[in-house]
Amino acid sequence: MSAPLAATPLAAALLPLALLVPAAASSGAVAPSGSAASPVSVVEAAFDPATAFVPPTAVSYADDLVPYGAHTRIVTDRSTPGRTVLTMTVTGLAPDHEFPVHLHTGSCGADPASSGPHYQDAVDPVQPSTDPAYANGRNELRLALRTDEHGEGTATASVPWQPRPGEARSLVMHAGTPTGPHAAGDRAACVKLEK
Numbered sequence: 001m002s003a004p005l006a007a008t009p010l011a012a013a014l015l016p017l018a019l020l021v022p023a024a025a026s027s028g029a030v031a032p033s034g035s036a037a038s039p040v041s042v043v044e045a046a047f048d049p050a051t052a053f054v055p056p057t058a059v060s061y062a063d064d065l066v067p068y069g070a071h072t073r074i075v076t077d078r079s080t081p082g083r084t085v086l087t088m089t090v091t092g093l094a095p096d097h098e099f100p101v102h103l104h105t106g107s108c109g110a111d112p113a114s115s116g117p118h119y120q121d122a123v124d125p126v127q128p129s130t131d132p133a134y135a136n137g138r139n140e141l142r143l144a145l146r147t148d149e150h151g152e153g154t155a156t157a158s159v160p161w162q163p164r165p166g167e168a169r170s171l172v173m174h175a176g177t178p179t180g181p182h183a184a185g186d187r188a189a190c191v192k193l194e195k
């Protein structure tokens with residue numbers, strides 16, 4: 001097949017993504033709803049392999065749990081001062097499964113470890129953080145996302161703080177239970193919240 005014939009449909013397929021990227025870079029959120037100053041940001045994405053040609057917003061590292069093409073919508077509501085309410089909705093995931101989902105500091109990358117440690121409001125001076133005074137569901141943002149028999153689910157967490165800009169860059173879905181071939185703490189998927 002000649003290169004021009006192959007390149008044209010690819011370029012057309014990439015165009016919507018190319019249009020999304022500048023908006024994300026300027027706003028700090030992948031797909032802000034409303035004005036740029038809106039305290040509510042929305043990320044909508046389909047999971048792709050980390051090796052995709054265009055680095056995906058939502059990466060799956062375990063397509064038995066988070067199949068490529070499965071969809072997520074994440075709404076981060078900072079409209080109440082000093083409070084963050086984050087809601088994650090998914091479709092197309094492994095059915096009857098519970099994913100521990102956490103706000104992490106780093107961004108998503110080809111290496112699942114690139115999302116770094118958990119974001120903490122008060123940062124534990126000892127890393128990795130295991131001290132329950134810091135590693136808890138009030139100082140970190142954690143969800144338990146349970147899917148139904150159709151692989152759909154939604155979960156919400158509310159915390160009495162707002163993340164420091166640029167320091168809470170991803171939402172990580174751990175493999176959870178049942179574990180299957182994975183360890184419960186393995187990173188099954190990652191969604192970028194900030195560039």
Ligand SMILES: [Cu+2]
Nearest residue numbers: 102118172174
């Ligand atoms: Cu985590």
